[in-house]
Amino acid sequence: MKGWLIVNNFMKSAKFDEIYAYLKSAAEKEQIQLEILKTGALPHSVNALKERVQEADFALFWDKDVVLARQLEACGLRLFNSAAAIEKCDNTAFTAVELERAGVPVPETYAAPLTFEGIRIDDFGFAEEAAEKLGFPLVIKENAGSFGKQVYLASDMDDVKSIIEKIGHKGFILQRFIAESSGRDVRVNVVGGKVICAMLRESTDGDFRSNVTLGGHGKAYTVNKEQEAAALAACDAMGLDFAGVDVLFGDGGKPVICEVNSNPHFKSTIDATGTDLSLYIMKHVKNVLG
Ligand SMILES: Nc1ncnc2c1ncn2[C@@H]1O[C@H](COP(=O)(O)OP(=O)(O)O)[C@@H](O)[C@H]1O
Numbered sequence: 001m002k003g004w005l006i007v008n009n010f011m012k013s014a015k016f017d018e019i020y021a022y023l024k025s026a027a028e029k030e031q032i033q034l035e036i037l038k039t040g041a042l043p044h045s046v047n048a049l050k051e052r053v054q055e056a057d058f059a060l061f062w063d064k065d066v067v068l069a070r071q072l073e074a075c076g077l078r079l080f081n082s083a084a085a086i087e088k089c090d091n092t093a094f095t096a097v098e099l100e101r102a103g104v105p106v107p108e109t110y111a112a113p114l115t116f117e118g119i120r121i122d123d124f125g126f127a128e129e130a131a132e133k134l135g136f137p138l139v140i141k142e143n144a145g146s147f148g149k150q151v152y153l154a155s156d157m158d159d160v161k162s163i164i165e166k167i168g169h170k171g172f173i174l175q176r177f178i179a180e181s182s183g184r185d186v187r188v189n190v191v192g193g194k195v196i197c198a199m200l201r202e203s204t205d206g207d208f209r210s211n212v213t214l215g216g217h218g219k220a221y222t223v224n225k226e227q228e229a230a231a232l233a234a235c236d237a238m239g240l241d242f243a244g245v246d247v248l249f250g251d252g253g254k255p256v257i258c259e260v261n262s263n264p265h266f267k268s269t270i271d272a273t274g275t276d277l278s279l280y281i282m283k284h285v286k287n288v289l290g
């Protein structure tokens with residue numbers, strides 16, 4: 001079996017290279033020949049890709065270049081994860097739509113009305129209405145973001161306005177702050193409809209965000225039945241083969257889904273739990289393709 005590991009064309013990062021190396025070595029263990037391909041090495045054109053895709057049985061799509069993902073699918077290539085799933089995960093507003101549609105518990109969320117580059121948001125009525133429902137502090141998240149870097153906590157309307165002004169024309173959501181979960185959550189790793197392992201993440205410097213990249217500490221964690229059901233329902237709703245699901249502690253510890261990562265950065269999970277997710281991902285690919 002032969003596959004492509006498709007990675008971003010421009011990002012140069014040892015942190016990501018490490019993940020690609022884990023995936024490649026896991027593929028070898030499953031007798032899968034996995035070739036690392038930067039997105040720029042493939043023509044971004046359905047007609048030009050038609051012949052090229054004959055070289056591969058599947059692609060492990062480790063980028064957010066959903067245009068290429070869709071083009072590859074149009075040529076009949078099986079992607080792990082699918083273009084639609086990656087697209088929905090990569091946009092926090094779309095994620096909320098899919099999870100709410102499926103009845104998966106999420107923090108109450110309001111998306112910002114669309115604006116365009118060069119057109120300032122000069123009417124904060126929508127944010128005032130959301131704030132009335134959500135109370136303070138509230139969470140603001142850019143629609144695209146990772147490692148906690150585009151997630152903010154606003155303690156009053158002045159804060160809300162200055163955060164929105166900083167975000168500019170990029171889309172964002174306003175979300176209820178789940179205070180019980182401040183500074184901690186559970187990263188639940190799911191492959192092929194099963195929870196493989198989980199990690200409790202706790203911030204160490206009082207930050208409300210628990211991301212390991214921001215200094216959070218991870219340790220192995222055993223999910224309870226409710227957390228397991230919520231994480232699996234979230235993956236199902238998003239149509240994911242595998243994912244890292246961030247689960248918050250709601251009222252009385254009840255699970256609330258914070259976000260779903262289609263390309264989970266699983267190094268911190270390996271460090272905390274000793275479980276190498278890439279082995280499960282490659283086994284799943286083999287199972288699906290038979
Ligand atoms: N609504 C919320 N209530 C409480 N904490 C939150 C909320 N949303 C995010 N967080 C915290 O911020 C972290 C980063 O948010 P997340 O949506 O996972 O963005 P990213 O994709 O950047 O990791 C979460 O892991 C969690 O600790």
Ligand SMILES: [Mg+2]
Nearest residue numbers: 147148246259
């Ligand atoms: Mg996260």
